Structure formats: C-alpha cells, structure tokens
Amino acid sequence: MSMDDVFKALADPMRRRLLDDLHARNGQTLGALCEGRGMTRQAVTKHLAILQAANLIATEKRGREKLHYLNPVPIHDIADRWIGKYERGRLDALATLKRDLEGQTDD
Amino acid sequence: MSMDDVFKALADPMRRRLLDDLHARNGQTLGALCEGRGMTRQAVTKHLAILQAANLIATEKRGREKLHYLNPVPIHDIADRWIGKYERGRLDALATLKRDLEGQTDD
DNA sequence: TGCAAAGGCAACTAGAAGGTTGCATATAAG
C-alpha cells in the first residue's frame, strides 16, 4: 500500500499487461486473466497478489470465481505526488540540460 | 531507454532518492551523490548506471569529476502514455469499484 | 616527480523475484 509497493508492482511488464487488460475489461476472473499469456495460472496468481498488495486491484469472490477490479487511485497518487514534481520544473530542467550538455549525443 | 527500463529504474527507492537529490540540485558529482547514503561508492555508481541506461540522467566528465544531470523527459513520457490512460477513466472506474465492491473493506 | 583525490572495473555473495510442479479445497452441474 506504500508508494514503494506501487512502484515495484509497476516494474514488471506482465503486471502492467494485467492492469491493461483490466483497464480494457474490468471484473475479469482469474481464469480469463490467465489466457494467452504463456504462463501458468499460479504465476499469474502471484502477480495479481502483488498488484493487490499494492492496492492496484481489488478482488471479489463470486461463487467459485474470483473477480478482479482495477483501482486507479494509487497510480493517480504517484502521478500526482512524485511524477508531477518532475514535470513542473520540466522546461527549466530541459533548458539546463541543453546548456550543460551542449554537443553531447542524446543516447 | 525503453519504457520498461524506466519503470524498472524507478522501482528502487535509492534510485528515486538519487533523482530527488538531482532534482533539488542538478549537476552533482559522484562523490557528492554518495554522501549520507550509508552505501559504498560502487553501489551508487551502479544505481546511476541504471538511471543513465533508462535515460533518466545524463553525465558529463569535467576533469577528474563526473557531473550528473536529471532528464525528466522519460518520466513525462510515462506519465503521458501510460499513467494518463488510467487517469482519463478514473472517475468511471471509481464508480464501478464502488458499485462492485460495496461493503468491502478498503484495505 | 610524487602523492592524494575522483572515479572505473571485475569478481563474488546474499537475498529477492519470477516461475514451475504437485496436491488440496470449494463450488457448480448432472
């Protein structure tokens, strides 16, 4: 639930894909989220557990199925508290970069 | 330089602290960035290498010193291309959550 | 020239992360 948990959860491409899939269609079952992923169900379960620990998804048990719902709030919080900080000074920082690194390759 | 590199680079709290420090004072030397961090110079060097590989910082050699500059562009790109996607539908998703999870604890 | 300061390189280690397999549990359907 900490900011670090959210960053770590977002670090894995498979977990970002899971969030993307839930963004496209919310409330999917575990089985649905496992399809076409070239990975065992247990691996996906672990990823979902990490996403849930970071409060990025919430789950609901319906009968024998488990439904998964995207929670965009922590992502918003990160954008707000951390990324925003770098964007506010963006133009200034870019100008500084240009001045200080004049002539360097843009690798 | 890929989006995955940026996410992975941002996943480590020490690397985020390094970016914070460069955000507060740009153009610091390696030695300066090592101070008060309870970690060897080589460990910090590795973190900086990862940040540079993700294009989050740029470096310049000045004499025997190495200066480090923050590059906020990849962070902006992430906020724009990926995080923005989740924020646009934020209110809708929140409403869906509330409806679907009515009565659940907000852990 | 000689020494100290700033940094680079490489090998090694401990622990975390991502994945698998095997089996157990709970619900739906016939």
Added chain:
DNA sequence: CTTATATGCAACCTTCTAGTTGCCTTTGCA
C-alpha cells in the same frame, strides 16, 4: 453423490539484483 471447474497453498528451482571488496586508472596539485 459424483465429477468437473475454478481457485488456493506450499515447496522448490533458477535467475536477477543490490550490495560488497579489492585493485587499477586518471587527474589535480605541491
């Protein structure tokens, strides 16, 4: 009741990651 479906739990393995230590190179300066 029996069987199939959907998911949970736990041990294990392998790879990556973060950190260390030890030594080498380059630059500033007396």
